Amino acid sequence: MSWSWEYLPSEEYVTKGAPTDFLAAVSVKADELVRAAEAQYLDGTTYEGAGEAMRYLDVAGGSFAYYVVPRLELVVVCQVTSPLM
Template structure:
């Protein structure tokens, strides 16, 4: 296995209507989260603890909700929320 991130259930559902610049920021931060999780969980599939649950990450233009699942070596992005347009 190899660490990665993905939209759950899929990109079309999670990112529908979000500005492309904001989506790019979300994906850049998701790449950082994958690198951090990989460093923290060197033997991800052997992880025996409980998952940390949902977390929020703030980026330029809004925030997103994600979860790290070490056993699957996966960062899943469940929801993205762009800042409201004034």
């Protein structure tokens, strides 16, 4: 497996109405989170603990909520918030 990130339940649902500049900032930060998770969980597929709690991160133009699922080697972005939405 290879680490990645995705919107859940779907990109259309999570990002509806969000400015493209803001979504670009979310994408850049999500890529960074993937690299950090990959370094922390060298083989996420063998992880046996409870998953991480949801976290919130500020980016240019707003913030987003995410959580890490080590066993799936996945960072999930589940909410984006921008005052321009």
